[in-house]
Amino acid sequence: MTTITLVQGDITRVSADAIVNAANSSLLGGGGVDGAIHRRGGPAILRECRALRASRYGKGLPTGRAVATIAGDLDARWVIHTVGPVYSETEDQSDLLASCYRESLRVADGLGARTVAFPAISTGVFRWPMTDAARIAVTAVREAETAVREVGFVLFDERAYAAFASQLPD
Template identity: 80%
Template sequence: MTTITLVQGDITRQSADAIVNAANSSLLGGGGVDGAIHRRGGPAILEDCRRLRASHYGKGLPTGRAVATTAGNLDARWVIHTVGPRFTREEDRSELLASCYRESLRVADELGARTVAFPAVSAGIYGWPMDDAARIAVETVRATETSVEEVRFVLFDEPAYEAFARQVG
């Protein structure tokens, strides 16, 4: 059974087998969590991402999918990059957001990762309301069969932490 833990803090400071990056489809770095992971992880992550773009993901990583690279200078073995959907009131993209968590856990299982640190995917610059993002994240992790022993949600601030705490119970 997977244990869910919550931490308020900086995901780039976590020690885990895999750290999940809320990436953009280019895989080449960006703002928010993505930029922080690339900055702290160093150039090895970007080099791996460039190789992925040159081979399997020439048009970028599709929304809801996940792929792993080295973790560079982070205290982890891998970074699992997943592309969350942008929030819109016109279209329900909840299934794409849930897919980010399922696909990240699938990749973690393929790698043999036992501890995985997740951010609140899509709840930053992609505009997903935090309470709903937390609900989808926690429900999806609980419903996904995985060999991962600990899923750690690393929340940047107190409101995000509290939103996830309400879902974990």
Template identity: 70%
Template sequence: MTEIRLHQGDITLMSVDAIVNAANSSLLGGGGVDGAIHRRGGPEILAACRALRASHYGRGLATGQAVATTAGRLKAGHVIHTVGPVWYPEEDRSELLASCHRESLRVAAELGARTVAFPAISTGVYGWPLDDAARIALRTVTEHAGPPLETVWFVLFDAYAYAEFAAVHRK
């Protein structure tokens, strides 16, 4: 059984087999977690993303999908890029957010990853409410994580995000 653990801190400092990046569809860097991963990981990640854009992902990565690259200078082995949905209160896009987690787990398993770290996908500039994102993320990982994954981390940047995930995780 895969263990799910929470950690408050900087995902770019995690020593894991794969870090999940809350990327934008261009795969070419951005703000928030995406920008932090690109900055700390160095130009190797951007070069790998550009290569993806030049080959299979000419139009970018679709929302809910995932793809892996090198982790560059990060302590991780790989970065799994996934594009979370923008939250719209008048439209249920929960399945797209769940897909980000399922697809990232699938890619991690294909890589043979035993440890993976997720951020709180879509909760930054994309506006997804933390409590709902935590519910979707934790449920999806609980239902879909399996061998070879041994530990899935949710790395939450601040105390508020950690508290929201912890409240859902305790249930």
């Protein structure tokens, strides 16, 4: 059984076997969590992301999928990059958001990772409402068949922490 924990803080400062990056499809860095992971992790992550673009993901990583690189200078062995959907009021993309969590755990299993740290995927510039994103994330992790022992949601602020906490039993 996977234990779910919550931490309020900076995902680039946590220790885990794998840290999940809320990446953009280019895999080449960007803003928010993606930019922070690339900055703190250093150039080794970008080199591997460029190699992935040159080989398997010439058109970018599809939304809802995940792929791993080394973690560079982060306190982790791997970074698992996943591309969340942009929120839409007219099109339900909940399954794509859940897929980010499921696929990241599938990649973690393939690597042998036992601890994984997730951000709140798609809740920044992709505008997914925090409470709904928390519900989808926690449900996807709870329902996933995985060998990962501990999933930590690393949440940037009090609002995100409260939204995820409301999804977990006391």
